[in-house]
Amino acid sequence: MIFPSSPPGSATGERRTVVVVGAGPAGLTVGNILRDASVDCVVLEAGSRRFIETRPRAGVIEEWAVRALRRRGLAGNLPAAAQVHDACEFRFGGERHRFAYGDLTDHRHHVYPQPLLVTDLVREYADVRGGDIRFGVRDVRLHDLDTDRPAVSYLCPRTGERRVLHCAFVAGCDGARGVTRDAMPADRTRIVRRDDGIGWLALLAEAPPSSDCVLFGIHPRGFAGHMPRGPGVTRYYLQCPPGDDPANWPHDRVWDELRTRLGAAGAPAPTEGRLIEKRVLDMHHYVVEPLDAGRLLLAGDAGHLTAPIAAKGMNLALHDAFLLGDALVAYVTRGDGSGLDGYSQACLRRVWDYQEFSQWLSDIYHGVASGDPFRAATTLARLRRLFTSPTAAAAFAEQYLGSATSF
Ligand code: FAD
Secondary structure, three states: OOEOOOOOOOOOOEEOOEEEEOOOHHHHHHHHHHHHOOOOEEEEOOOOHHHHHHOOOOOEEEHHHHHHHHHOOOOOOHHHHOEEEOOEEEEEOOEEEEEOHHHHHOOOEEEOOHHHHHHHHHHHHHHHOOOEEEOOOEEEEEEOOOOOOOEEEEEOOOOOOEEEEEOOEEEEOOOOOOOOHHHOOHHHOEEEEEEEEEEEEEEEEEOOOOOOOEEEEOOOOOOEEEEEEEOOEEEEEEEEOOOOOHHHOOHHHHHHHHHHHOOOOOOOOOOOOEEEEEEEEEEEEEEEEOOEEOOEEEOHHHOEEOOOOOOOHHHHHHHHHHHHHHHHHHHHHHOOOHHHHHHHHHHHHHHHHHHHHHHHHHHHHHHOOOOOHHHHHHHHHHHHHHOOOHHHHHHHHHHHHOOOOOO
């Protein structure tokens, strides 16, 4: 939504250099980078601190992202608490096929639940670096984006009054359901979308993992995934019709399907536990091009959504945030605009690379259950190739780990 006219009370509003909308991994990382360079900023968040620190979502963080977080003093408890994974396992045709990507590439995945990362980033921003963060804001609106003095206004949760923040830049980091994407000018922006026409029942189980690694069950009844999240919590996925009702998936049905779709010779059955999260995600994706319009720059899910097929969304959010934070600091502190000029293009190269890999993986996950015997057979041929061709294995490992350097 664009509110081109100046906000009410605009003469009296506060002045900040950067307003960051959204306190997810993208917004908090941008805020921390700005704060570290003493760039004046404020982060506006619709949820409460408790809400963002407990919302379960991602878990897999790529090695380059961990290195970048550490370099900036933002890794928090991750180095001590993350699990390090060097293999995953495909299960198809009743057999287990372990894929040891660590041996192939010397790179690893880090498993660190998103709420823990967000907790670390909020603590660092607000409690350690003394950053201004306002929780529970309502009805965020963007104004005067076609000028070099935009503004952001919101309803204060305490008083109900509209507050106005004048700024030089707005970082739109408010995720897939935020408002900043809608403020991009329609005549200079396109949003490209794809819908796989597939749903996933996303589950969190209060149960220890049933394997030391991520499992992908490629089964005629549909895809199933197993992702360790910690000693007592495991994420599972079950392919289901798009828009399915989680109520159609009572406890026994979930565990029966998981046992069937993840079943393989010699494999222990999944360890059952209470299901503490159960929701249906539709596998759809979009990309906003470009990610910037004047003084508004989008980062993370606000600018591009990748369904959790390849566990890439949070990694892309972090990649954008590192580039955006650095570019804003360079411009504000040194007058160097090159990072801002190249921001959208630099982000989108990695975004499209990861989208392509997600599409490829989506074909693999869902091909056998497509009902099309030809597609099912070619899917199995692709899978077998990963275990017979070193070249195919190396290419898969590089994309799975996000370790390619030239995007
Ligand atoms: P978000 O995390 O969505 O943060 C946006 C913030 O903005 C939120 O706190 C929201 O409350 C706030 N907000 C929204 N609207 C407004 C508003 N109007 N005003 C102010 N604030 C607002 N990615 C991976 O890389 N690896 C994985 O393993 C992985 N697994 C996933 C599993 C699941 C089940 C899901 C759903 C996603 C997964 N993802 C994964 C994707 C990942 O969670 C997202 O890509 C990531 O959260 C994006 O971060 P973000 O900061 O861009 O947005």
